[in-house]
Amino acid sequence: MKYEEIVHRCFRCGYCKLTSDYTDFNCPAYRKFRFETYSPGGRMWLIRAWLNNEIKNSERFQEILFSCATCANCVEHCVFVFSEDLVNIFIAAREEMVNKGIIPPAVRDYLKNISINGNPYKEPQDERGKWADGTPVETYKDQDYLFYVGCVGSYDERAKKIAGAVANLLLKAGISIGILGEKEKCDGNEVRALGEAGLFQFLAKENIAYFKELGVKRIITLDPHAFNAFKNDYPGLGGEFEVYHYTQILAPLIKSKKIPLAEYKAKITFHDPCYLGRHNGEYDAPRKILGAIPGVEMVEMEQNRENAFCCGGGGGNFFTDILGGGEDSPNRIRVQGALDTGAQIIAVACPQCAKMLDDAIKAEELDDRLEVLDVAEIVTRALA
Amino acid sequence: MTDITQALAEIVGEDYVSDQPEEAYFYARDPGLMPAHKPDYVVVPKTAEEIQNVVRLANREKIPVVPMGAGMALTGLVIPLKGGIVIDMKRITGILAINEKARLVIVEGGTSQGLLKAYLEKNYPKLRHSIPDSPATATIAANVMIHGQGRLSQQYGFNSDMVAGLEVVLPSGEICKIGSCSISPDWFSKGAPMPDLSGLFLGWFGATGIITKVALKLYPKKKMRDVEIFITDMEELVPDIVHELTYTEMVEDITVFAQPLPMIFRDNHHITIFFTGDTDTELEFKRKMVWDALDRFIKSKDGGFMGVPPVMKPTLLDSPQRSVTRFADVKKGGGFEYSGPIILVEKYPECSRKIKELAEKYDLGYSGMARIIGRGHCMMYGFAFTFNRADPDMMERTRNALHEVSEYALKAGGVFWKPTVDEQKMALDKMDPNTRNLMGMIKKNIDPNGIMNPGNWEVN
Numbered sequence: 001m002k003y004e005e006i007v008h009r010c011f012r013c014g015y016c017k018l019t020s021d022y023t024d025f026n027c028p029a030y031r032k033f034r035f036e037t038y039s040p041g042g043r044m045w046l047i048r049a050w051l052n053n054e055i056k057n058s059e060r061f062q063e064i065l066f067s068c069a070t071c072a073n074c075v076e077h078c079v080f081v082f083s084e085d086l087v088n089i090f091i092a093a094r095e096e097m098v099n100k101g102i103i104p105p106a107v108r109d110y111l112k113n114i115s116i117n118g119n120p121y122k123e124p125q126d127e128r129g130k131w132a133d134g135t136p137v138e139t140y141k142d143q144d145y146l147f148y149v150g151c152v153g154s155y156d157e158r159a160k161k162i163a164g165a166v167a168n169l170l171l172k173a174g175i176s177i178g179i180l181g182e183k184e185k186c187d188g189n190e191v192r193a194l195g196e197a198g199l200f201q202f203l204a205k206e207n208i209a210y211f212k213e214l215g216v217k218r219i220i221t222l223d224p225h226a227f228n229a230f231k232n233d234y235p236g237l238g239g240e241f242e243v244y245h246y247t248q249i250l251a252p253l254i255k256s257k258k259i260p261l262a263e264y265k266a267k268i269t270f271h272d273p274c275y276l277g278r279h280n281g282e283y284d285a286p287r288k289i290l291g292a293i294p295g296v297e298m299v300e301m302e303q304n305r306e307n308a309f310c311c312g313g314g315g316g317n318f319f320t321d322i323l324g325g326g327e328d329s330p331n332r333i334r335v336q337g338a339l340d341t342g343a344q345i346i347a348v349a350c351p352q353c354a355k356m357l358d359d360a361i362k363a364e365e366l367d368d369r370l371e372v373l374d375v376a377e378i379v380t381r382a383l384a
Numbered sequence: 385m386t387d388i389t390q391a392l393a394e395i396v397g398e399d400y401v402s403d404q405p406e407e408a409y410f411y412a413r414d415p416g417l418m419p420a421h422k423p424d425y426v427v428v429p430k431t432a433e434e435i436q437n438v439v440r441l442a443n444r445e446k447i448p449v450v451p452m453g454a455g456m457a458l459t460g461l462v463i464p465l466k467g468g469i470v471i472d473m474k475r476i477t478g479i480l481a482i483n484e485k486a487r488l489v490i491v492e493g494g495t496s497q498g499l500l501k502a503y504l505e506k507n508y509p510k511l512r513h514s515i516p517d518s519p520a521t522a523t524i525a526a527n528v529m530i531h532g533q534g535r536l537s538q539q540y541g542f543n544s545d546m547v548a549g550l551e552v553v554l555p556s557g558e559i560c561k562i563g564s565c566s567i568s569p570d571w572f573s574k575g576a577p578m579p580d581l582s583g584l585f586l587g588w589f590g591a592t593g594i595i596t597k598v599a600l601k602l603y604p605k606k607k608m609r610d611v612e613i614f615i616t617d618m619e620e621l622v623p624d625i626v627h628e629l630t631y632t633e634m635v636e637d638i639t640v641f642a643q644p645l646p647m648i649f650r651d652n653h654h655i656t657i658f659f660t661g662d663t664d665t666e667l668e669f670k671r672k673m674v675w676d677a678l679d680r681f682i683k684s685k686d687g688g689f690m691g692v693p694p695v696m697k698p699t700l701l702d703s704p705q706r707s708v709t710r711f712a713d714v715k716k717g718g719g720f721e722y723s724g725p726i727i728l729v730e731k732y733p734e735c736s737r738k739i740k741e742l743a744e745k746y747d748l749g750y751s752g753m754a755r756i757i758g759r760g761h762c763m764m765y766g767f768a769f770t771f772n773r774a775d776p777d778m779m780e781r782t783r784n785a786l787h788e789v790s791e792y793a794l795k796a797g798g799v800f801w802k803p804t805v806d807e808q809k810m811a812l813d814k815m816d817p818n819t820r821n822l823m824g825m826i827k828k829n830i831d832p833n834g835i836m837n838p839g840n841w842e843v844n
């Protein structure tokens with residue numbers, strides 16, 4: 001297994017499951033299951049035991065490995081030099097399991113759907129660009145930016161609205177964008193996170209070849225997950241593009257008043273998406289956008305920025321739902337944290353977080369007290 | 385599902401009981417060097433009442449019960465030596481009450497050091513507790529159970545001396561209050577002016593009961609904190625230096641470390657002196673007192689203050705000191721273990737010579753670290769060796785070195801801190817027979833079925 005030479009170095013001290021100021025346990029899988037085995041250190045020790053044939057690849061072992069949301073809280077807070085490889089280690093272990101074909105059914109189905117249908121929803125490929133119907137968004141030809149939407153933004157009803165809001169704002173500000181529509185393919189971020197390295201490489205190489213064929217130089221992504229794959233994994237496979245998350249494009253446009261805003265009175269708390277924040281260090285762009293809206297009062301949740309508590313959707317859990325269910329599921333814990341701030345709106349910058357937190361609000365019966373809106377949707381409400 | 389698993393599931397909920405190989409593997413060991421032993425069940429209860437019911441079941445069925453906090457003692461105290469049920473306490477994390485004026489807090493049995501620190505910093509910035517340098521996940525209850533030490537031990541003694549009351553689940557499953565809280569709504573004393581029954585539980589590693597609540601004394605937290613390091617290459621001077629420093633009554637914490645790596649530390653003893661103040665004037669006054677106290681050693685050229693580089697200060701002032709934990713990776717191997725006898729400060733020179741001798745003999749990386757307890761009444765001297773978990777030979781050499789430390793420590797007049805079961809046996813063998821009999825009587829009467837963390841403090 002890749003990283004095999006590191007797994008024995010975990011001291012199981014548990015710093016990785018906390019925030020930097022120790023206010024709470026911050027590993028979403030540990031928060032839900034509460035056995036040490038579901039903490040980052042627990043995974044390290046069990047992976048080692050598995051490699052040494054001291055335990056087997058059981059259903060529970062699979063649940064332990066695949067409930068990791070790849071949120072990188074452990075990467076941020078483990079006190080040892082190998083911390084940066086923790087998520088890579090967990091993914092490497094998943095790769096071994098995928099290679100042997102012994103994985104949870106939900107993971108198998110997800111991977112199967114991507115390889116057969118090109119998306120996890122089993123929807124036809126020609127439906128992929130439907131979200132843009134009735135909008136002035138054009139197919140990519142030679143525009144300045146490719147606007148890459150991803151599977152969730154393309155097919156999920158809630159996320160399609162967010163894709164529309166982002167596209168409208170970019171066009172309104174005069175940004176030249178084009179989409180791939182029915183030609184768009186899965187970016188593979190979750191495929192990689194779920195340990196299907198071969199399929200990921202295939203998707204990435206196909207995307208890279210197609211982007212190059214079209215002459216794409218710059219990409220704006222809707223989804224931080226795609227942003228992460230394009231920015232961090234594609235270059236190693238020959239895909240060097242200028243990659244932006246849409247909030248990084250919107251923030252300067254709003255500052256320079258290219259998108260004029262009127263007053264919008266609301267108390268808002270921002271939920272950092274792990275693949276924008278901890279994985280890529282972008283904490284400010286969404287906050288700058290929201291902070292620039294007249295009338296908006298920003299409040300922070302206790303766990304924010306590099307200490308943000310994951311919604312539980314990362315690492316493929318959005319699709320496999322291994323972390324879902326029950327009042328200790330991470331998305332429900334997160335909306336309670338938002339409620340504590342007194343905010344009326346939880347702002348998100350990721351379609352997966354939007355869906356996860358929407359579901360949690362319903363489960364917690366907080367519909368009349370909290371609303372989940374993407375940053376782009378909030379800006380749309382505040383347009384002058 | 386076995387009958388016992390089913391019965392446990394009825395108590396704590398199905399999601400929080402496991403008889404699976406994964407939990408059995410993990411909870412069979414701690415990060416130290418003691419041999420693994422698997423539990424039959426692991427439970428993660430949410431309330432003291434659930435713990436009571438688990439213990440009642442265990443007592444009825446005569447199944448061992450082992451309470452576990454973060455499991456960071458390193459000496460195997462939460463390894464279920466005879467199997468049974470491990471109770472992971474970390475779902476019971478409440479901070480139940482604070483009395484700001486009396487400087488007291490009541491926490492639940494699984495509340496971590498880190499959580500209390502964060503809570504106080506946010507809500508009561510003028511209060512602090514004696515935080516140890518174990519990882520922030522370490523629980524307060526387990527720390528007082530092992531008579532831990534922390535940042536305030538130089539001033540106020542062992543962290544267990546700062547206990548102001550306990551709630552424990554007895555082996556019978558009954559809840560028992562210890563201290564003023566047994567007759568008063570207020571938790572301010574663990575014993576005095578009555579018989580101090582906390583001694584029936586503190587130091588027993590769960591062999592007499594499970595702590596479900598701890599009242600802890602809090603102390604003033606000044607706005608500023610600083611650190612100086614006094615260096616000498618003469619180990620025999622360390623006790624005198626400590627004596628002078630404790631006399632000033634100006635110092636928060638005093639630790640002494642000596643280790644061969646990195647090179648800048650080699651051959652020197654680093655007396656690390658922490659002090660606090662609300663104003664620059666207070667801080668500088670204390671600094672001056674410390675400097676004056678050690679002036680004679682400077683004049684005789686036997687030592688001097690090291691200019692602490694600004695980059696080093698955050699590491700030293702970190703609380704808990706994460707750098708202590710990082711010692712585990714010196715050999716890129718994820719392990720360290722130490723034997724930390726409590727011993728007179730005057731024994732520092734021989735302890736220091738001993739660790740060097742053993743490190744050389746067994747070819748090990750080491751760090752000697754002393755923490756002063758009380759105004760120099762005694763110290764914990766940590767004979768710490770780092771090992772590579774993937775190198776069985778190095779692990780064996782570390783075990784052997786630690787065994788020699790144990791033998792040495794007893795001979796030198798020390799008393800084991802958080803002893804392994806082997807050290808417990810050595811201690812019981814050496815103990816005054818009447819004291820040993822008294823311990824045996826206590827254990828037999830409180831826990832007649834011998835279900836509580838069996839193997840620990842067993843008097844045969």
Ligand code: SF4
Nearest residue numbers: 012013014016041078
């Ligand atoms: S992953 Fe790092 S922080 Fe977590 S238990 Fe292991 S060594 Fe400690």
Ligand code: SF4
Nearest residue numbers: 027068069071072074
């Ligand atoms: S990446 Fe997140 S979910 Fe996975 S082990 Fe680390 S902290 Fe837990």
